[in-house]
Amino acid sequence: MTIKYPNGQPFEPSRSTKNDIKRPNQGHRGMSLESELNQANQFYLQNGLANIHKKPTPIQIVNVEYPKRSAAKITEAYFxxxxxxxxxxxxxxxxxxxDAKETANQTSFPLSNVHQHQIDHLDDIKRLGGLSFFIIRFTKRNETYLIDSSLLITYWKNRQENRKSVPYTEIVEQGILIPTGLRPSLPYLNAVDQLIAIH
Amino acid sequence: MTIKYPNGQPFEPSRSTKNDIKRPNQGHRGMSLESELNQANQFYLQNGLANIHKKPTPIQIVNVEYPKRSAAKITEAYFxxxxxxxxxxxxxxxxxxxDAKETANQTSFPLSNVHQHQIDHLDDIKRLGGLSFFIIRFTKRNETYLIDSSLLITYWKNRQENRKSVPYTEIVEQGILIPTGLRPSLPYLNAVDQLIAIH
Structure with missing residues (x-):
């Protein structure tokens, strides 16, 4: 079932929303990519290495009830x-x-996982001098890569004329494989170190 | 009425939530500080000068309904x-x-407007090499200052022994006054330029 906004735009549930609904765990020690990133961020924060957070899902609040002696309850809101x-x-x-993306596809990363606003945002961040990338997991291969945003932006801009996905081989070649760790289980800042070294 | 979390912790509505409820406009051309910051951020984004956003209010979603032919509706959620x-x-x-704060007080900025997690966060950002500050508006004076987080952190750490507010005179002396502009109406990055120049 496709959920749509009142304007007819399809609703894409955010990862955090998806996680509220039970779903089968995928790959990498049975944890979702989002869970592993959250754990890694907490580890890096506690060890004073970095301060990185996932942004909350944006919600439009329409109605809030204030029951006595309990928490304010949102009774009507929309994504x-x-x-x-x-x-x-x-x-x-x-x-x-x-941004972090998972795909069950084994031979390529479909660009249908990416949205125009994410491309625009990451393009702008790069222009302003920030580190701007995707973390892409091939769940069936149990492999996670850090990909500089420029690679996906190039594919995105040519998606009308060319293929609508980034080949796995291209991601292996251009991306940085994130090794599996103990603490954190997804030490993605090691890959960021390599990204910084290249720039 | 004080709203409390189930754990008894008082609920502090975020600015964006407060704005869902009608409230009198305060100072500065009749716009709230949050509205002016959002406009400034949009202006800076569109003109390619900066990419700065307000984070969404964090919400715990408990129940979502999926009515036919309309948007997913959140029917139970908590701040x-x-x-x-x-x-x-x-x-x-x-x-x-x-973080941005407004006070109707004319002689000092009460530290009751500040929370431990904000102090901890800004302290960590400063340690990691980021620009870390508060934007404080004295609504009755119609004056808005950029204050390096270190000033508030010092007052915060001494708040048990000393006063529980930062004197207005101290903020005038240590802070950077944000002038009123045309586009944007609150050109706060001019004050950030001065902050960078000092550092």
Whole structure:
């Protein structure tokens, strides 16, 4: 079933919303990419290495009830379209901004997972001097890559004429594989170190 | 009436929530500080100067209904405590992070407007090399200042022994007055330029 906004735009549930609904765990020690990123961010925060957070899902609140002796209860609200990516923060004195995507596809990353506003936002962040990337997980391969936003932006801009996905081989070649760790289980800042070294 | 979380912690409505409820406009051309900051951020974004956004209010979603042919409707949700400040982004290649506060007090800024998690967060951002500050408006004076977080952190840490507010005179002396502008009406990045020049 496709949920649509009143303006007819399809509703894309955010990851955090999806997680409110039970769904099968995918790959990588049985944890979702979002859970692993949240754990990694908490680890980095507690160890003073970085301060990176997932942004809350934007919600339009229409009605709130104030029952006596209990918490304010939102009784009518709607999902809004985000204008940015899900994650941002500071690491090594740099502004860093990214979105995280999972795909069950094994041979390519479909661009249908990406939205125009995410491309525009990451393009702008890069222009302003920030670190701007995607973290993409191939769930069936159990592999997670950090991809500089420029690669996806190039594919996105040519998606009318060319293919509507980024080949897996291209991601392996251009991306940085994030190794599996113990604490955190997804030490993605190691990949960011490599991204910084290239720039 | 004080709204409390189920754990007994008082509920502090976020600015965006407050704005859903009609309230008298305060100072500065009749616009709230939040509205002016949002307009300024949009102006800076459109003119390619900076990419700074207000974070959505964190909400715990409990129940969502999916009516046919209309938008997903959240029918039960609760406010959660934020762990960061309201605003962050990139300007001049730097990570920038701040919270915005209004007070009707004319002689001091009461520290009751500030929360421990905001102090902790801004302290950490400063340590990691980011620009970390408060934007404080004295609504009755119609004056808005950018204050480096270190001033408020010092007052916060001494609040048990000393006064529980920052004197207006101290804010005038240590802060940077944000002039009134035409577009945007609150050109606060001019004050950030001065903050960068000092650092």
């Amino acid at each position: 809004r379209q985000a204008s940015t990516t899900d994650y941002n923060g500071i690491y090594q004195g740099r502004y860093l901004d990214f | 959660r405590q934020a762990s960061t400040t309201d605003y962050n982004g990139i300007y001049q290649g730097r990570y920038l992070d701040f």
